[in-house]
Amino acid sequence: MKIKPIDDRVVVQAVEAEAKTATGIYLPDSAKEKPTRGKVISVGPGKLLDSGKRVAVPVKVGDEVYYGKYAGTEVKVNEDKFVILRESDLLGVVTR
DSSP states (O other), rough: OOOOOTEEEEEEEOOOOSBOTTTTTTTOOGGGGOOEEEEEEESSSSSTTTOOOOOSSSOOOEEEEETTOOOOOOEEEEEEEEEEEEEEEEEEEOOO
């Protein structure tokens, strides 16, 4: 099953937070931060304006993005976890 977002929404697969700190301490699940970075899996067609035109979403499938800690809606499809976000919930795109 696939998720096809509508309007200006984006489906992101979260990248799990590190289980170990920079100094080598392993963190239990209860101490881990909620993910705020992920890979774009699917992109909606864009926001529909009053004029009837669509404004394209500025990210594409495969982009790595940052989003707010409590942004979006978490969904589970089969055994995979995803976050569905609005374009405005995205904070930035990772460039290399």
